[in-house]
Each structure stands twice: as C-alpha cells, then as structure tokens.
Amino acid sequence: MTELISQRPTWAEINLDNLAANFHAAKKFIGDTKYMAVVKADAYGHGAVECAKRLEAEGVDWFGVALPEEGVELRKAGIRKLILCLGGFWEGQETLALNYGLTPVVYQIEKAAILNAAAAERGSDISIHIKIDTGMGRIGVRFDQVAEFADALLPMEHLRVEGMMTHFASADDLGQNDFTDLQIERFNRAVATFREKGFRPAYLDMANSPGAVAHPSSRSNLVRLGGVLYGLGGDVLPPNIDKPELKPVMSLHTKIAHLKTVPTGETVGYGRTFTTVHESVIATIPIGYQDGYSRTLSNKSRAIVNGVAVPVIGRISMDWTTLDVTGVAGIKIGHVVTLIGTDGDASIKAEDLARATDTISYEITCGVNRRVPRMYRSDIQ
Numbered sequence: 001m002t003e004l005i006s007q008r009p010t011w012a013e014i015n016l017d018n019l020a021a022n023f024h025a026a027k028k029f030i031g032d033t034k035y036m037a038v039v040k041a042d043a044y045g046h047g048a049v050e051c052a053k054r055l056e057a058e059g060v061d062w063f064g065v066a067l068p069e070e071g072v073e074l075r076k077a078g079i080r081k082l083i084l085c086l087g088g089f090w091e092g093q094e095t096l097a098l099n100y101g102l103t104p105v106v107y108q109i110e111k112a113a114i115l116n117a118a119a120a121e122r123g124s125d126i127s128i129h130i131k132i133d134t135g136m137g138r139i140g141v142r143f144d145q146v147a148e149f150a151d152a153l154l155p156m157e158h159l160r161v162e163g164m165m166t167h168f169a170s171a172d173d174l175g176q177n178d179f180t181d182l183q184i185e186r187f188n189r190a191v192a193t194f195r196e197k198g199f200r201p202a203y204l205d206m207a208n209s210p211g212a213v214a215h216p217s218s219r220s221n222l223v224r225l226g227g228v229l230y231g232l233g234g235d236v237l238p239p240n241i242d243k244p245e246l247k248p249v250m251s252l253h254t255k256i257a258h259l260k261t262v263p264t265g266e267t268v269g270y271g272r273t274f275t276t277v278h279e280s281v282i283a284t285i286p287i288g289y290q291d292g293y294s295r296t297l298s299n300k301s302r303a304i305v306n307g308v309a310v311p312v313i314g315r316i317s318m319d320w321t322t323l324d325v326t327g328v329a330g331i332k333i334g335h336v337v338t339l340i341g342t343d344g345d346a347s348i349k350a351e352d353l354a355r356a357t358d359t360i361s362y363e364i365t366c367g368v369n370r371r372v373p374r375m376y377r378s379d380i381q
C-alpha cells in the first residue's frame with residue numbers, strides 16, 4: 001500500500017494499469033472505430049491529467065471535457081491529442097479554444113457567430129462539432145430545426161464542421177430501446193440534412209459507454225467513453241448483457257486513527273444513532289462526508305480491515321467515521337482501512353456505495369474531495 005508522509009493517511013489510489021486495461025478491453029469489445037476518452041470533471045474524480053497522459057500513451061484518439069478550462073489544463077500538461085469541449089464554451093472562451101487548439105461543440109447560432117468572428121479576426125479557421133438534441137432534451141440543436149441551423153451556418157466561412165454528435169437519454173435501459181433507436185434515426189437524418197447542404201463532417205458520434213457496449217448501431221466512427229474506462233460498469237451498463245471485463249480504477253483508503261473498547265449500552269456519534277449491544281471494539285477513521293464519504297451511508301455501509309468487512313456505525317461526520325471492529329483479530333491503530341476497493345477476500349465497489357445512497361457510481365468517484373490526495377499506481381511503467 002502507498003504510504004503518505006506527514007499527511008493525514010487518507011488517500012485514493014488510482015490504478016493506471018487498470019485504466020489502460022479497461023480501454024483495451026473496451027476496444028476489443030466495441031471494435032474498429034475511433035475512441036474518445038471522456039475526462040471531464042477531473043476524469044470522474046480520478047485525476048484528468050494523469051489519466052489523460054496514460055490514455056494518450058495507450059492510443060486514445062480524442063479527449064472529451066465538459067469545460068474549455070478543463071481542456072486548457074490538459075494542454076498545459078502536454079496532452080497533444082484532439083480535445084472536444086462537450087458543453088460548448090461561454091462567451092469570452094472562444095479565445096481559449098483558438099489559443100489552445102480545443103474543438104468546441106456548437107449548438108447555438110449566436111455562439112457560432114462569435115467563434116467565426118474570433119477566427120476571422122486572426123485569419124484562421126476553427127473546427128467545430130455540431131450537437132444535435134435527438135431526445136436528451138438538454139443541449140443541442142433540436143432534431144426538427146437542423147435544416148435552419150445548417151443554413152445559418154453556411155455563410156460562416158471560418159468554421160469547419162468537422163463532426164456531428166448526439167447524446168443518449170437511456171442507452172443503459174434496454175426496456176427503452178425504441179427510444180434509443182429513435183434517437184439514432186433522428187441523428188442519421190440530421191447528418192443527411194447537413195450533407196445535403198454541403199457540409200462534410202468527418203466524425204459522427206452518438207455513443208456513450210452504454211451506447212457503445214449495448215447498441216452496436218450507435219458506434220458509428222467515434223465513441224465517447226467515460227464510465228467504462230474507470231471500471232464503473234456495474235450500474236451504468238445494462239445488466240445481463242455481454243460486456244467487456246472491467247477493473248475498478250479508484251480505491252479509497254485510510255488508516256485507523258483511534259481504537260477503544262466500550263461496554264454494552266453506550267452510544268456512538270452525533271445524534272446517538274448507534275448503541276452497542278455487547279462489549280464492542282470501535283475504530284475511528286479519519287474520513288468523513290467532507291471527503292466525499294456521504295453522511296447518508298451512516299449505519300449503512302461497510303469498510304474492510306485486515307480482509308474483514310465491518311459495519312460503519314453511527315453518523316458519519318465531517319472528518320470522522322466510526323467502525324465496529326469487534327472480533328477482528330490483531331487490529332491496531334495504523335492498520336489500513338479500505339472504503340472502496342479489495343482487501344483479501346472482501347471487496348466494496350463504488351457501485352455498492354451508490355446503491356446504498358440511491359445514486360450512480362459516477363457521483364461516488366466524482367464526489368471524492370480534492371482534499372483526498374490521488375496516489376497514482378502503475379506497475380508497468
């Protein structure tokens with residue numbers, strides 16, 4: 001296990017070999033197409049720069065970020081591959097796109113005009129990807145307004161429509177396949193309309209992780225993968241289908257800070273929500289909801305100590321959590337505690353914490369606070 005020096009011993013380990021293995025497993029499963037690694041939101045909490053460096057070395061074609069400033073962070077770290085800004089850009093950020101070689105998604109004609117003018121001013125062109133809203137209902141040119149949008153773009157000589165994309169609302173739910181198929185159909189019609197107007201988009205992409213894995217007809221010539229790269233397949237891919245074998249990338253650890261034996265009938269923590277029913281050994285660990293270990297896991301989740309899964313007892317507080325470690329042999333202050341990950345035969349996944357708190361695994365890994373240092377591990381490089 002990784003040691004920290006002169007710091008609170010609470011850390012997230014990011015296994016870059018597993019990240020690489022997931023990319024190759026996904027590629028083998030999905031097949032011959034281009035691959036965009038979505039590294040928005042600090043790579044779903046895994047650390048965008050380190051993840052992007054490794055994925056670039058493994059042969060990813062594109063990176064996807066939510067915000068232009070996330071793209072700038074990657075460029076400053078030396079990432080050279082294409083970067084798509086999935087959420088477009090805010091006024092004033094057109095210069096970031098131009099200066100750092102970022103490709104903005106465009107879905108409003110006003111933004112297209114801003115970008116066209118900024119490119120014209122410096123005598124250059126800029127590549128853009130057009131987002132079509134085929135049913136997600138969030139951002140994008142509505143599928144029934146594509147022709148008007150294409151007409152309005154035509155005079156903007158400094159924009160190159162290099163790609164067209166859409167995003168699925170329910171690709172993870174096979175019960176809604178009809179809707180996913182409808183989105184695919186609407187997208188294909190939008191592309192045909194653009195072509196009729198004379199545009200020649202090279203990249204056509206629809207698929208997120210569940211699209212790429214479960215809907216072969218959505219793979220087109222570029223897929224945008226987030227979750228599967230981070231090994232978070234358990235709750236964002238449809239159950240009971242063929243899928244690539246994925247390995248978790250993030251694990252979350254701390255060490256026992258305090259141990260005590262308490263008699264029967266004592267309460268532990270805020271609100272006194274837990275009462276010992278026998279003489280108990282209680283371990284206090286230095287992690288809390290500020291770190292992203294949600295208070296809603298109080299009295300619900302488990303942690304692993306010396307290969308044994310033990311219950312979280314009492315309320316999780318801002319910086320501390322308490323465990324009932326009664327009966328765990330040889331337990332000592334300083335022993336490693338695993339909150340997400342594997343220790344011996346016991347294992348806890350981000351998906352398990354998500355299920356217990358009525359969310360998805362993405363919110364669990366995204367939620368691990370910046371106060372928790374990421375320790376990058378690679379045994380290969």
Ligand SMILES: *Cc1c(COP(=O)(O)O)cnc(C)c1O
Nearest residue numbers: 038086167208209224225226227
């Ligand atoms: C986040 C995102 C993705 C990646 O989705 P996953 O389910 O994590 O694979 C793809 N496309 C867009 C537009 C996104 O915002």
